[in-house]
Amino acid sequence: MSINMVGEKIGMTQIFSENGLAIPVTLLKVGPCTVTQIHEHNENKIIQIGYKLVNPNKLTKPMVGHFKKNNLPCFRYLTEYKCKNKKKINIGQIIKIDEIDKHQLINISAVSIGKGFSGYQKRHKFSRGPMSHGSKNHREPGSIGAGTTPGRVFPGKKMAGRMGYKRVNIKNLEIIEINNTNNVLAIKGSVPGKPGNIVYINQQ
Structure with missing residues (x-):
């Protein structure tokens, strides 16, 4: 199943394996995300998801109307992705971190740290x-x-x-641990951006 989610970078730390090896990991706070729009294009479902609730006064009127049309709260970040699977998805459905498969690799996209001139x-x-x-x-x-x-x-x-300060995509990152209680994902290695940056996660 193809799944996309949005989250924030918490920072980096290390986790010790059963063999005593120190594994460098990046901690990400992922979701929950809400499906805000669904439409079809070339036999593919285009799913739009929203992340992080925001006050409607901080958005433009067209954006507020976009959410109001489907009786949804306002979200700060939106992203779209193609979904080829036939699983039924409804507007307003909440996508949580437990839908990510720990045994599959993921791709992460984010804006890298700006180094200036x-x-x-x-x-x-x-x-x-x-x-x-x-x-x-x-x-x-x-x-x-x-x-x-x-x-x-x-x-x-x-x-x-x-x-720096460019959109960077890193493919095939390994998931070390998933904490469903706190919506935290531990990824092996580094992820673009500084702590607090928005990251886009994709798993095919």
């Missing part, structure tokens, strides 16, 4: 110049293109600029 070495892993006395090319980029022809720098040239 970064130089060539940090952003693109360029090698630096000689550090000896007399060298004037320690951390400079060197040549960025030809002169008269073409007489310009091609778009996409790797140069200094803003680093």
Whole structure:
């Protein structure tokens, strides 16, 4: 069954296995999510889910009307996903963390941490110049293109600029533990973003 959920990143810690090995894990507070809309496209169900209740005064009138149409509370975050299975899903149905299969891998999407304006070495892993006395090319980029022809720098040239703060997808992450009581998911390894960031979880 294809399932999507929305949650927040709590932080990182480590869990010790039965063999005494320390496993680095990321803790995520996932759901519960509510189905807010269902429509079909190319024989696939497109399911929209909402996460985190919010005061209607903080949303636009069209968004408030979208929830009011189906007699639903207002949610801060919405996302859509395709559902190919024939299981009956209704508007207003609550999707909880216990629907995630612990023995299957999941994909997680989130916005990475912003590093601000970064130089060539940090952003693109360029090698630096000689550090000896007399060298004037320690951390400079060197040549960025030809002169008269073409007489310009091609778009996409790797140069200094803003680093991070991009949508990052990580596939095939292993689930270490699921806490149904507190809606907490322990994922092996790291997840994009800083604590408090919204994460989107997908399991096929």
